[in-house]
Amino acid sequence: MFAFTGPDVLVTYERSGGFAGIHRKVTVDMSGTALVNDEKVVLGAAEMSGLRNALGRVVTTWSSSDGCQVADHFTYTLTYRGHRATRCLLPSDWREAVERLEALTRR
Numbered sequence: 001m002f003a004f005t006g007p008d009v010l011v012t013y014e015r016s017g018g019f020a021g022i023h024r025k026v027t028v029d030m031s032g033t034a035l036v037n038d039e040k041v042v043l044g045a046a047e048m049s050g051l052r053n054a055l056g057r058v059v060t061t062w063s064s065s066d067g068c069q070v071a072d073h074f075t076y077t078l079t080y081r082g083h084r085a086t087r088c089l090l091p092s093d094w095r096e097a098v099e100r101l102e103a104l105t106r107r
Helices: 045-056 095-105
Strands: 009-017 022-029 033-036 039-042 074-080 083-087
Touching: 009 045, 009 095, 022 095, 033 095, 045 095, 074 095
Parallel strands: none
Antiparallel strands: 009 022, 009 074, 022 033, 033 039, 074 083
C-alpha cells in the first residue's frame, strides 16, 4: 500500500480553498507512483524526470501568509526534501512543479 509519508515519498502537494472550497492532494513516491485524491496514478519516465527537474528549481521553502487576506483564495502546500511550506501566492519557483502536479489531478 502506498503511504502519504515516509522515506519513499518524493513530494506531497496540496491545494485547497477557492470559491468552491476544493481540496486536492497529490503524493508522489520515488518510483513514480502517485496517489491523487486517493487514486493511484503511475507517472511515465519522462513525467517523472520533468517533475524531478521542476522540483530541483524550488528554493522557496518557508511559509507566508501574503495573499491570504482575500476571500476565496487558494492555499498551496508543498512538502519536499524535508521542508513543508504553505503559501497563498504561488512562488514563481514552484510554478512548473505545481503545474505538473495539478496535471495529475486531471487524469
